[in-house]
Amino acid sequence: MSPDRHAAPLLGRGPELAMLAERVGGIRDGGGAVVVRGEAGIGKSALLAEAGRLAAAAGVRGLRTTAAESEHQVTFSGLYQLISPVLDQADGLPAPQRDAVLAAFGRSDAAAPDLFLVALATLNLLAEAATRAPLLLVVDDAHWLDRASADVLMFVARRLEFEPVVVFAAVREGVRSAFDGAGLPELAVGRLDDGAAAALLDAGAPRLRRAVRERVLAEAAGNPLALVELPIAMRDAADGVAPIGPLPLTRRLEEAFAARASALPEATRLLLLAAALSDGEVLSEMLAAAAAAGGEAPTVEAFGPAVRARLLEVDGARVTFRHPLMRSAVVQQAGIGQRRQVHAAFAALPGSDEDRRVWHRSAAASGPDEGLADELEAAAGRARRRGGVEAAVAALQRAAELSADPRRRGERLLRAAELAFELGRHDLVSELLHTIAATELSPRQRTRMVWIRGRFDDGVGDVQAGARSLTELAEQAAADGDSDLALKVLWGAALRCFWTEPGAAMRDEVVRAAVRLPVDPHDGRLLAVLAFAAPIERGAVIVDSLRRLAAHPSRHGRASRRAEAALLVGAFDLAVGFCATAITELRSEGRLGLLARCLATQAWGAAHLGDLAVAIPAAEEAARLSRETAQPIMYATARVTQALLAALRGEWDRSEALSAEAERAALRVAARPVLATVCHARGLAALADGRHTEAYEHLIRMFDPADPAHHPALCCFAVADLVEAAVRGGHRDPVLPIVARMEDVARATPSPALHAGLRYARALLAADDDAEALFEAALRADLMRWPFARARVQLAYGGWLRRQRRAADSRGHLRAAGETFDALGTIPWSDRARQELRASGETIRRRIPAARDQLTPQELQIAQLAAGGLTNREIGERLYVSHRTVSSHLHRIFPKLGVSSRAALRAALTYDTGTVM
Incomplete structure (x- = not known):
């Protein structure tokens, strides 16, 4: 008697099972996720099944699904199968989340749901269900999940720290999946050792001849599925020689399954093919499709030989294959003509879903069919409206293959590439663009192709499409009357001017092309192009427009574009203000890719203002979302901003670790702005720690045009730090020519950051007879929204x-500086102010740590939102976590700050705990 196919492969799996059992046992203390990875047939399913049984015995509710390759293009199919048992609780979700998840599952006609709103809705559904009993989510063959379902599950998995919810996802080694490189804990399931392999084989096939037994053990090489299945395929071997050659294991098993299928009756083989090509498990549909394809009406008894051959199982009205390899072996064995017949039969079944019919018809097609291509294009639109971007891409790709018109083929591939960019799939975009390059395209389509190619990594990695070629393409688009496309392409050219160094002449070309466009001069997109291409040369125009827009908010483009423009011209106060507006918009729309960029902008601007209360949580969230949305350059930007913040707080080791991480990423693509900011962070850290010569050596690199860390815009923001390091480190004379050069730059741009830095530098460099007047002039400047710069003066x-x-005259200035530094949380500068006050003869008290010194970045963000009056649910919606996670954070925050209520929390965050001296 053969062993139980779930229990037998557990032989020798003690350590793996213990790990899963431990995770289930600790589920009430907090959740998480485990990716169970191994080759085909290694026993992952058996491990998950046993974990499910342990969970049930412990009172843990299980939700389970097995993904199927046939449903890989059916948007949210895997997610629906998994969470449908708790979907009746959707009415308790906030309206946007409820509408999103119901639209995703086709239960409402709402507009296209954003993936991350569906993900947040799923997280909250699971969190709410877990209040009744802890949840174990098991996803077998997770590599076959449709991309939308996989992305939602990864989103959820990363946010289960405080929820009694655990996710186990089994993926096959060597098969690409969305879980690759996801950063989730993994359990690698390897092959059985010799003893366990022999025990499993003997349990399932105890009477094998010795030669056959030895050959099976050798061929199986410790793979449990092979140890169970190969004896069945070889039981007719009379001379003890296995009829299977030394092939790779997966192919070997497929051939074994195919050999067993080939011996079955013809009617059974046709039913097997119908089951393999079906996108469901419904027995009646398979019988109907087989009847339509074969001309006879088979009965359920025709499945009998396949069941006895242990290829599949029939359970009531459901048919399931015992292993995905069996399904692929059946399809591989069938001829292409027969496969097309079965696909056509499925497409003709009455009552079938419209999109499934189209997919089956397209699989049955043998040549170009423009009508069918149109239907696939419409199916892509429906998938996109449901949030199934990957399914839409696949539909457009197949529509392109069926297109008779080359221009329409190119248009469909371009749309597929644009959607693939939304997925963050660089590999898929590259593959599509490679195909498009060989397609007949119009000039406008070729312009779009170049624009798409440069969208990843802000164009840093694309050396083929330089700023000049993009500018020429933009001018052609403008000449054709397409100003919108021209702006998009010029944006790519401007990014190259920012991230690389094309030279002044090239920057001028981009600017000339931009200002000739017939668009509103206050359009945020236009201002961003000018700021990225020529922040100094066009600084006056940009700053004037941004101040007008800040004073009179309008609809001129997205606030996020205005924020980026303000950042690059050194108007950090305006940048942070525009970001506040943009972030609210982007959160409400669930546009996490743009949200990550905007948060990085907010963090960078607030860091330069010294506003750590804003910058710290923004930088942390920007880093997290940049990783989730596959934006490596934005991730590096967020990390180097965190390095700046760590330097401002006096966290030297953390600052260096973050700088090194950002530097490694930037060096791979020669991202000058990141390299410049790495030097700035290291210089600021050394300056704050009193290592003045080291600070000077880091900062001077930013001002050397021959250095990879030089950036003409960003060095404007480091003048104050460079001069302070030079004066304190004995390098006053070498820095004078640099300051003179920056004075020339200041005559070309009203950059607030540059002018504030130069006022400070002039006072530091002045002779004693001139210094007082220059310090007074620096303090008379309007620095109300620049508290850190004013306190440094x-x-x-x-x-x-x-x-x-x-001494008496000094104390007022020193006391005011110390109070500001304490309030901002810039600890090294606060300590220096105390030292100066002590030297002036004033008695001071020790500094009391502020709230931000005791909380993690995410705790600080949650505390700020709670103090602002938001409920836990509202905070969860803002930060894309569950309301239970917010509650758990608050339970940690309250004792850290010594408070017990939201009202007291507000007081703790607004009370300046650092002003006691």
């Missing part, structure tokens, strides 16, 4: 007054 001025033996 007060600190330096107070220190200068003390050294001039004017």
Whole structure:
């Protein structure tokens, strides 16, 4: 008697099963996810089944699905099968989430749901269901999940720290899946050792002849499925020689299954093919399709020989293959003509879903069919409206294959590539663009192709489409009357001007092309192009427009574009303000890719203002979302911003670790802005730690045009730090020519950051007879929204007054500087202010840690939102976590801050705990 196909492969799986059991046993203390990875037939399903039984015995509710290759293009099919038992609780979700998840499953006619809204809805559904009993989600053959379902599950898996929900996802080694490189914990399931392999074989086939037994053990090489299945395929071997050659295991098993199928009656083989090509498990549909394809009406008894051959199982009205390899072996064995017949039969079944009919008809097609291509294009639109971007891409690809008109083929491939970009699938975009390049395209279509190619990594990695060629394409689009496309392509050219160094002449070409476009001069997209291409040369125009827009908010483009423009011209206060508006819009729309960029912009601007309360949580969220949305350059930008923030807080080791991580990413693509900011972060850290010469050596690189870390815009924002490091480190004279050069730059642009830095630098460099007037002039400047810059001037001025033996005059400036630094959380500068005050003869008290010093970035963000009056559900919607996670964070936050209510939390965050001196 053969062993139980679930229990037998557990032989020798003690360590793996113990790990899964431990995770299930600790589910009430918090959730998480485990990717169970191994080759085909290695016993992953058996492990998951046993984990499910252990969970049930422990009172843990199980939700399970097995993904099928046939449903890989059916959007959200896997997710629906998994969470449908808890979908009746959707009415308790916030309206946007409820509408999104119901639209995704075709239960409402709402507009196209954003993937991340569906993901947040799923997270909250599971979190709510887990309040009744902990949940174990098991996804077998997760590599066959449709992309939308997989992305939602990865989103959920990363946010289960405080939920009693555990996800186990089994994926096959060597098969590409969305779980590859997802950063989730993995359990590698390897082959059985010799003893366990022999025990499994003997349990299932105890009477094998010795030669056959030895050959099976050798061929199976510890693979449990092979140990169970190969004896069946070889039981007719009379001389003990196995009829299977030394092939790769998967192919070997497929051939074994195919050999067993070939011996079955013809009617059974046709039913097997119908089952293999079906996109469901419904017995009646398979019988009907087989009847239509073969001309006879088979009965369910025709499945009998396949069941006895252990190829599949029939359970009531459902038919399932015992292993995916069996399905693929059946399809591989059938001829293409027969496969087309069965696909056509499925397409003709009454009552079938419209999109499934189209897919089956397209699989049955043997040549170009423009009408069918149109139907597939319509199916792509329906999939996109349901949030199934990957299914839409696949439909457009197949529509292109069926297109008779080359221009329409190219258009469909271009649309597929644009959608693939939304998925963050660089590989798929590259594959599509390679196909498009050999297609007959119009000039406009070729322009779109170039634009699509440069969208990944902000064009940093695309050396073929330089700024000049993009500018020429934009001018052609403008001449054709397509200003919108021209702006898009010019945006790509401007990005290359920012991330690389094409030279002043090229920047001028981009600017000339941009200003000739017939668009509103206050359009945020136009301002962003000018700022990225020529932030100094066009600084006056940009700053003037941005100030007008800030004073009179309008509909001129997205606030996120205005924020990026403000950042690059050094108007950090405007950038942070525009970001606040844009972030609210992007959160409400669930556009996490753009949200990550905008948060990175907000963090960078707030860091330069010294506003750590805004910058710290923004940078942390930007880094997290950039990874989730596959934006490596934005991730590096967020990390180097975190390095700046760590330097401002005096966290030297953390600052260096973050700088090194960002530097590694930037060096791969020669991203000058990241390299420049790495030097800035290292220089600021050394300056704050009193290592002045080291600070000077890092910062001077930003001002050397021959250095890869030089950037003409970003060095404008480091003038104050460079001059302070030079003066304190004994490098005053070498820095004078650089300051003179920056004075020339300042005459070309009203950049607030540059002018604030130069006012500070002039005072530091001045002779004693001139210094007081220059310090006073720096303090008279409007720095109300630049508290860190003002406090630095007060600190330096107070220190200068003390050294001039004017201790009484110095204390007011030093006290004000210290209070500001304490409030901002810039600890090294706060300590320096205390040292200066002590030297002036004033008695001071120790600094009391502020709230931000005690909380993690995410805790600080949640505390700020809670103090602002938002409920846990509202906070969860903003941050894309469940409301239970928010509650768990607050339970940690309250004792850290010594409070017990939201009202007290508000007081703890607004009370300046650092001003006691």
